Amino acid sequence: xxxxxxxxxxxxxxxxxxxxxxxxxxxxxxxxxxxxxxxxxxxxxxxxxxxxxxxxxxxxxxxxxxxxxxxxxxxxxxxxxxxxxxxxxxxxxxxxxxxxxxxxxxxxxxxxxxxxxxxxxxxxxxxxxxxxxxxxxxxxxxx
Amino acid sequence: xxxxxxxxxxxxxxxxxxxxxxxxxxxxxxxxxxxxxxxxxxxxxxxxxxxxxxxxxxxxxxxxxxxxxxxxxxxxxxxxxxxxxxxxxxxxxxxxxxxxxxxxxxxxxxxxxxxxxxxxxxxxxxxxxxxxxxxxxxxxxxxxxxxxxxxxxxxxxxxxxxxxxxxxxxxxxxxxxxx
Amino acid sequence: xxxxxxxxxxxxxxxxxxxxxxxxxxxxxxxxxxxxxxxxxxxxxxxxxxxxxxxxxxxxxxxxxxxxxxxxxxxxxxxxxxxxxxxxxxxxxxxxxxxxxxxxxxxxxxxxxxxxxxxxxxxxxxxxxxxxxxxxxxxxxxxxxxxxxxxxxxxxxxxxxxxxxxxxxxxxxxxxxxxxxxxxx
Numbered sequence: 187x188x189x190x191x192x193x194x195x196x197x198x199x200x201x202x203x204x205x206x207x208x209x210x211x212x213x214x215x216x217x218x219x220x221x222x223x224x225x226x227x228x229x230x231x232x233x234x235x236x237x238x239x240x241x242x243x244x245x246x247x248x249x250x251x252x253x254x255x256x257x258x259x260x261x262x263x264x265x266x267x268x269x270x271x272x273x274x275x276x277x278x279x280x281x282x283x284x285x286x287x288x289x290x291x292x293x294x295x296x297x298x299x300x301x302x303x304x305x306x307x308x309x310x311x312x313x314x315x316x317x318x319x320x321x322x323x324x325x326x327x328x329x
Numbered sequence: 330x331x332x333x334x335x336x337x338x339x340x341x342x343x344x345x346x347x348x349x350x351x352x353x354x355x356x357x358x359x360x361x362x363x364x365x366x367x368x369x370x371x372x373x374x375x376x377x378x379x380x381x382x383x384x385x386x387x388x389x390x391x392x393x394x395x396x397x398x399x400x401x402x403x404x405x406x407x408x409x410x411x412x413x414x415x416x417x418x419x420x421x422x423x424x425x426x427x428x429x430x431x432x433x434x435x436x437x438x439x440x441x442x443x444x445x446x447x448x449x450x451x452x453x454x455x456x457x458x459x460x461x462x463x464x465x466x467x468x469x470x471x472x473x474x475x476x477x478x479x480x481x482x483x484x485x486x487x488x489x490x491x492x493x494x495x496x497x498x499x500x501x502x503x504x505x506x507x508x
Numbered sequence: 509x510x511x512x513x514x515x516x517x518x519x520x521x522x523x524x525x526x527x528x529x530x531x532x533x534x535x536x537x538x539x540x541x542x543x544x545x546x547x548x549x550x551x552x553x554x555x556x557x558x559x560x561x562x563x564x565x566x567x568x569x570x571x572x573x574x575x576x577x578x579x580x581x582x583x584x585x586x587x588x589x590x591x592x593x594x595x596x597x598x599x600x601x602x603x604x605x606x607x608x609x610x611x612x613x614x615x616x617x618x619x620x621x622x623x624x625x626x627x628x629x630x631x632x633x634x635x636x637x638x639x640x641x642x643x644x645x646x647x648x649x650x651x652x653x654x655x656x657x658x659x660x661x662x663x664x665x666x667x668x669x670x671x672x673x674x675x676x677x678x679x680x681x682x683x684x685x686x687x688x689x690x691x692x693x
Contacts (some may be wrong), residue, residue, distance in 0.1 A: 241389040262385035263483045289386065290508055297384050297529075297627035299536025300634075309629040335623055338598045339524040342531050344563045346520060349538060354558055357545070366542060375537040376530070383529060409530055472534075 187272045188320045189254055190215040193292055195265040195304050198223050201265070201305045207272075208322055218256060219268050222248045226258050228267055242281055243289070250274075259285040265292065273324075280324045291315040343437045348466045366468075370475035377479020382407060385484070394506060397484040398425055407482055410473075411436065423506035427477075434473065435466055435498035463494040470500060477502055487500070521574040528623040530599070533623050541641060547638040556638075560645020561652075568650040570595065581623055581654065583679045584608075587615050590647060590677075599623055603675075616663070617647075619673040629668050638662040644675060657681040 189211075193202040205215050225248045229277040245258040248268075255276060259267040267288050276327065296300060337490040348363060349372065391397045402414035406429075416428040470492035478490040487507040494500045539560075542552045575593050591603035599622065607616040613670045639646075644660040651658050657680045664674035 193567050241392055243388075243390060260390065261382075262390045263382055263390055263487060293382050293386055294627055297379050297533060297536075298629050299375070299533070299540045299627070300629065307632075311629055335621055335626070336525040336526040337528045337531050338600075339526045340567065341598050342526060342534070345531060345534055345538070347561045347565050347566075349534075351562060354554070356558075366546070369511050372534070372537040372541050377534050377542065378535045380530070408527065411526075442634060 187190065189270045189272050190218075190325050191217070191270070191288065191316065191320065192266075192268040193307065194223060194268065196264045197304065198266075199304055200306065201304075202312070202316075204313075213215075215270065218251070218254065218270055222256050222258055222268050223266065226250055226260060229258075230260060232234065244285055246278075246281075256287045257281050257285070258290065261289060261292075265289075277324070284319065284323055287319045288316065291319065339437075343434075343478060346434060346469065346472060349472060354468050366471045367470075369471040370478075373473075373475020374479035374482075377476040377481075378410070378483045379479075380405070380476070381480040381483040384480075391484060394486050395419075397486050398427075398504065401480060406494055409476065425506070426501050427504065428501040429449060430499045432498050432500045434469060435494075435500060443477060462497060464466040466494045466497055466500075467492070469483040470494070470502075474502065474507070476503065512559060520576065520593055523574055523597060527602075528626070532623050532626045535642070536609065536628060539637075539673075543634070543637070549634065553636075553638050553641045556641040557645040557648070560642035560647075561649035562645075563642070564646040564649025564651075565653055567598075567646065568653040571650065583682070584612060584615075586651070586654075586656065587617070590650075591617050594647075594650075595619070607674075614676065614678045617675040617677060620666075620671075621673075622666075622673055625667055628667055633643050638665060640665070640673065647675070647677065655683040 187206075189207050190205040192200065192204070192215075195201050196292070200219075203219060206212055211321050212291065226245060229245055229248070243259055243261055244271070245260055248256045248258045250256070254272060255274065255278075257269040257271070259269075261267070266273070267285055268285060269288075291312060292307075295307050295309055298309055301307065301309065339364070349369060353368050354362065358365040358368070389402060390401075398417070402417050406413050410429070410433040412431070412433065414427045415430045416424040416426075418428070457490075474490045474492050478488060481488050481490075481504065486504075489505045489507070491503050491505075492500055493503065537689050539552070539556065543549070546552050548556065571594065571658070574597065575589070577589055577593065587605045591605045594604045595617075600617060601623070603617040603619045605615055606618055608685050622640060622643075624643070628639060630637065630639060638661075641662060644662060648658055648660045659678040659680055661676055662673070663676045664670035664672055666673055
């Protein structure tokens with residue numbers, strides 16, 4: 187199950203953060219997202235394995251915590267996408283598929299002439315799309 | 330294919346470009362050419378940011394500035410201007426010159442916009458009018474300059490972009506990377 | 509209701525087509541810049557209409573040439589041609605004509621889809637903006653070149669939550685053609 191998702195801008199400015207777990211977890215997720223930014227930075231600047239995977243947008247598992255697994259994705263335009271799940275065992279294909287759709291939803295939102303680059307995404311169409319993508323996470327194995 | 334396949338007549342794009350220039354350069358700011366240029370460039374910049382986002386959706390990240398600029402010369406140019414840049418030059422110190430020998434928008438605009446009478450006159454006084462035509466063509470390059478700057482900025486290449494018209498419809502765009 | 513028409517009834521010559529996104533995004537950026545330049549939304553509506561008018565005036569010859577349409581003398585036929593050929597040729601979508609007034613001088617063009625509005629979500633600060641208003645100007649400009657003086661305005665807008673885009677078309681005056689055109693038949 188997805189606990190929360192986030193989109194973070196080029197200057198590490200939050201563009202979108204949504205939690206899908208009831209309760210007072212907002213602060214905790216802010217913290218998780220914040221910590222994952224450093225890991226993304228590190229992964230991109232000091233890749234352990236040089237080669238083709240160097241510039242792949244999908245960054246894989248960023249770090250596991252006791253309760254969550256955190257995944258990352260970095261677009262060509264340096265927009266960071268973060269996924270926090272409660273499942274300890276998540277299929278790689280599902281995560282990739284999720285980011286693919288999440289990124290596509292962001293691109294549509296950024297194409298709205300009234301979206302201000304670097305500012306929070308407030309369009310309801312984006313929120314609805316993300317909610318649908320989150321709901322269908324893992325439901326199909328289509329990549 | 331970026332975008333998802335919806336298509337419009339190319340004349341829609343041409344008409345909008347022509348009218349964008351007419352609106353800012355002739356109607357709104359006839360006596361302030363620099364202000365008109367800034368406004369049109371800003372419109373191009375916004376579109377450039379958005380197009381970079383759309384066109385790179387399915388791509389791995391670019392490793393350096395040169396890769397991003399090559400992407401502009403090939404894929405971006407092909408999508409927007411329907412051909413590739415003819416020549417890319419660099420001084421290896423952050424200046425890139427993108428030369429297009431037959432810039433699509435200038436060919437479309439010079440053919441479509443000249444009223445019949447004016448076109449005939451052009452034939453007679455071709456040489457005399459050539460420089461004036463180049464000057465007028467410059468107005469149509471504010472928007473593409475903004476497009477290129479917006480796209481490159483979004484791909485991590487902060488820069489300034491200017492354009493030069495040599496002989497219509499050839500032109501070059503000069504990209505100066507900020508350090 | 510207008511009689512049902514099939515899109516295939518009006519074949520037209522192929523035109524160069526391009527991916528719509530550049531056009532859609534350019535238009536969006538223009539609207540946003542105009543909103544910054546003019547504080548009044550009403551003034552932005554007017555600017556968009558004027559831009560459209562200038563485009564319509566230029567586009568009409570190209571349209572008549574490509575559509576193989578002999579000049580429409582009847583307003584009723586003209587409305588059908590705009591809906592079925594004009595929108596289709598330029599924007600790739602077709603409109604329906606409906607809501608004719610009793611005297612036949614007014615009708616509506618209804619669109620349930622339109623590439624100008626792709627990706628757009630209007631912020632609350634844009635109350636009163638007819639985002640696609642350029643279309644009204646294009647129609648008005650084009651019709652003026654075939655001797656029909658019209659008033660064209662949006663009465664429904666999907667971006668404002670309506671179920672469709674509805675453009676109201678009103679014929680004000682039809683100037684007699686200098687060279688009356690007779691059909692061969």
